[in-house]
Amino acid sequence: MKTKSILILIMLLIPTIALAEGKPYIFFNGGAGNLEGIDNGHALGGGGGIDFGVIRFEGEVLSTDNETDVVAGKTIPHPKHPGHFTVIPIHGPEDSRTIYFANTILDVPLFTDFELYVGAGYGFPEYQGMAGLRWNLGDWSLGLGYKFIQAPEQNGFQYTNHLVISNLSYYFQGW
Numbered sequence: 001m002k003t004k005s006i007l008i009l010i011m012l013l014i015p016t017i018a019l020a021e022g023k024p025y026i027f028f029n030g031g032a033g034n035l036e037g038i039d040n041g042h043a044l045g046g047g048g049g050i051d052f053g054v055i056r057f058e059g060e061v062l063s064t065d066n067e068t069d070v071v072a073g074k075t076i077p078h079p080k081h082p083g084h085f086t087v088i089p090i091h092g093p094e095d096s097r098t099i100y101f102a103n104t105i106l107d108v109p110l111f112t113d114f115e116l117y118v119g120a121g122y123g124f125p126e127y128q129g130m131a132g133l134r135w136n137l138g139d140w141s142l143g144l145g146y147k148f149i150q151a152p153e154q155n156g157f158q159y160t161n162h163l164v165i166s167n168l169s170y171y172f173q174g175w
Helices: 002-018
Strands: 023-035 040-051 055-067 070-077 085-091 094-111 114-123 126-137 140-150 160-171
Touching: 023 055, 040 094, 040 160, 055 114, 055 160, 094 126, 126 160
Parallel strands: none
Antiparallel strands: 023 040, 023 160, 040 055, 055 094, 070 085, 094 114, 114 126, 126 140, 140 160
16 A cells, blocks of 8 residues: 555656756655644654745655553552552553655745745545745755644544644755
8 A cells, every 4th residue: 555655656746847847855844743532742754846936746754653641540459568559551542654645835925035835735545734834045944834634534533633843845956
């Protein structure tokens, strides 16, 4: 399944790169989030794309990891101290996944070197929405944003992740 997703991303990006009059870039991102029904976690990722000034097309690989703390406990008699009790922790579910996205992002200039962005991506079966602020520094840009990632319900579990993401991009000049 992962191989199929990677091939789909490559097929989507090759025509864009071949016809590109934009600037190619790579990016790395990371942040913290909250998986509804699970707990807080983190995300790390990266990718590359083409920036046409107002619109960007990119491929992204994002790994998320969420694990609950103790969600309950079972009280049992303490084995060495009669009349005392101890609690055995019961841990909740964990969710770790790597998602391959094809993203389209719209950049809205605010003022010199700053822009808002809003975008969407699809990575079977997950999809994402994103928004944030970027600071352009020549060949580099720094950003801070929000991602909403969701997948269809499976086995009674609805995957919905809210992430605060920071990102660092490098633009290749003279391409």
